[in-house]
Amino acid sequence: MASPPHRKPDPSPSAPQRESASSKDSGNVTPRRTSLPGPDFLDGQFLVAMPGMADERFARSVIYVCAHSADGAMGIIVNKAATDISMPDLLVQLDVAPETDAIRLRERVGHMPVLMGGPVEGRRGFVLHTDDFHIQQSTLIIDDGICLTATVEILRAIASGEGPASAVLALGYAGWQAGQLESEIMANGWLNCPADPELIFNTDLDAKYERALRANGIDPAMLSMTAGRA
Numbered sequence: 001m002a003s004p005p006h007r008k009p010d011p012s013p014s015a016p017q018r019e020s021a022s023s024k025d026s027g028n029v030t031p032r033r034t035s036l037p038g039p040d041f042l043d044g045q046f047l048v049a050m051p052g053m054a055d056e057r058f059a060r061s062v063i064y065v066c067a068h069s070a071d072g073a074m075g076i077i078v079n080k081a082a083t084d085i086s087m088p089d090l091l092v093q094l095d096v097a098p099e100t101d102a103i104r105l106r107e108r109v110g111h112m113p114v115l116m117g118g119p120v121e122g123r124r125g126f127v128l129h130t131d132d133f134h135i136q137q138s139t140l141i142i143d144d145g146i147c148l149t150a151t152v153e154i155l156r157a158i159a160s161g162e163g164p165a166s167a168v169l170a171l172g173y174a175g176w177q178a179g180q181l182e183s184e185i186m187a188n189g190w191l192n193c194p195a196d197p198e199l200i201f202n203t204d205l206d207a208k209y210e211r212a213l214r215a216n217g218i219d220p221a222m223l224s225m226t227a228g229r230a
Helices: 087-093 099-109 152-159 180-186 197-201 205-214 220-228
Strands: 045-049 062-069 072-077 114-116 120-130 140-143 146-149 167-177 190-194
Touching: 045 205, 062 140, 062 205, 072 114, 072 180, 087 099, 087 152, 099 152, 120 152, 120 197, 152 167, 167 180, 167 197, 180 190, 197 205, 205 220
Parallel strands: 114 167
Antiparallel strands: 045 062, 045 190, 062 072, 072 167, 120 146, 120 167, 140 146
């Protein structure tokens, strides 16, 4: 898992690397939707790590899937905090707000967690937010009520109190090559289930994993016992 960088994170991501999936630009329509929606794709769903998860970096992770197509998938881990950095400090580091505004920022956005969104592009910022805020040609609609924006403009809006009603900032993302996510699900690495917007924006990160399981009728204690018998 990526830790918060010592250098300033770049909140405006470049094109995804070949081995990682991302949303595709569909033209000048704003806001944009993820490409290739369909019953077999998991855009707007949660991935909850199962005991069979082979990659320790994703143990006990809850991931919100932002884009999924035949080319691969991209998502944001929503229950793991980036270490040693706060939202007010990050906004000052990025020159989004002056250091003299530190007290005001703590009152306004001090509650907003900075997430460790995944091991890919760990110096880049991605904001998951409610759909009451859009930036032309930059905001991506993922599912009803949830959007993704990855430009510094949304951070300026948040710092000034003009941003979305609810938002979380993630550094980095999780990416899968074509067919990789499907293989991991078949190997019992992930449970995919409907996403709960309230859970995405809840600031109690430690409780999200068990809450996601219980919302799908799974007792975390029983799951642990089953895994121990393997």
